[in-house]
Amino acid sequence: MEIGVLDLQxxxxxxxxxxxxxxxxxxxxxxAEDLDHLAGLIIPGGESTCLARLMxxxxxxxxxxxxxxxxMKLWGTCAGAILLATHIKQETPYFGxxxxxxxxxxFGSQLDSFACEAxxxxxxxxxxPLIFIRAPKIKSVGNGVRVLLAMDDFIAAAESAxxxxxxxxxxxxxxxxxxxxxxxxxxxxxxxxxxxGAVSRSLWTRTGWMRFARIARL
Ligand code: GLN
Numbered sequence: 001m002e003i004g005v006l007d008l009q010x011x012x013x014x015x016x017x018x019x020x021x022x023x024x025x026x027x028x029x030x031x032a033e034d035l036d037h038l039a040g041l042i043i044p045g046g047e048s049t050c051l052a053r054l055m056x057x058x059x060x061x062x063x064x065x066x067x068x069x070x071x072m073k074l075w076g077t078c079a080g081a082i083l084l085a086t087h088i089k090q091e092t093p094y095f096g097x098x099x100x101x102x103x104x105x106x107f108g109s110q111l112d113s114f115a116c117e118a119x120x121x122x123x124x125x126x127x128x129p130l131i132f133i134r135a136p137k138i139k140s141v142g143n144g145v146r147v148l149l150a151m152d153d154f155i156a157a158a159e160s161a162x163x164x165x166x167x168x169x170x171x172x173x174x175x176x177x178x179x180x181x182x183x184x185x186x187x188x189x190x191x192x193x194x195x196x197g198a199v200s201r202s203l204w205t206r207t208g209w210m211r212f213a214r215i216a217r218l
Pocket of ligand 1: 044
C-alpha cells in the first residue's frame with residue numbers, strides 16, 4: 001500500500017521526500033486513476049483557492065471524496081487543511097470532511113510567516129520544529145475531532161478517525177515524525193530509522209525552503 005501526494009500545486013516534492021525517508025512508497029497524484037488502492041492521500045500546502053480550482057477542473061474532487069468514503073485516509077497541511085474543513089471563515093467550504101472552523105491567512109501576510117517548536121506527545125517524544133507560512137488558524141473543533149496541538153489562541157493540529165490536519169508544514173523541516181504518524185494512521189509500517197531521502201531530495205535541495213528548514217533545526 002502506498003501514500004499519495006496531490007501533485008497539482010504546492011510543496012509536493014518535500015512530502016515525497018519525507019515519505020521516502022521513512023521507507024513508505026509514495027505516489028504523485030495528478031489524476032483520478034492515480035488514487036487507485038492508496039492507503040492515504042496528502043493534500044499539501046500551497047494556495048487553497050488554486051488547489052480547489054485545479055481539483056475541480058481535473059475531476060479530482062469527486063474522485064477523492066469517493067476514495068475517502070472507501071477508506072482512504074487524508075492529511076491536509078495548511079492549504080490542505082483549509083480544503084478539508086467544514087467551516088471556513090467568510091468562505092464556502094470545499095470538501096467539508098472534518099468538523100473544524102478555520103480562518104485563512106490568520107497571521108497576516110507572507111512576511112508574517114514564522115518558525116517555532118512544540119511538543120506533541122501523541123506524535124513524538126521530542127519537541128518538533130514547526131513552520132507556519134501564511135498559515136490559517138483552526139479556531140475550534142467539533143464532534144469527533146481531537147486536538148493534537150493548541151497554541152496561544154488557535155489550534156495547530158487536529159484529527160478525526162480518518163483525517164489529520166496541520167496548519168504548519170512538517171515536510172519543510174528535517175523531522176519525519178508527522179509522516180510516520182500519518183503512515184501509521186493509514187495502517188502502514190514506517191521505518192523507525194531515518195533514510196536519507198535520496199530518491200526525491202535532488203528535486204528540491206536547492207530551494208530557499210531548505211535554508212528555512214535549517215534555521216528551524218533544533
Ligand atoms: N495562505 C494559503 C491559503 O489560504 C495557505 C498557505 C500554505 O499552505 N502555506 O490557501
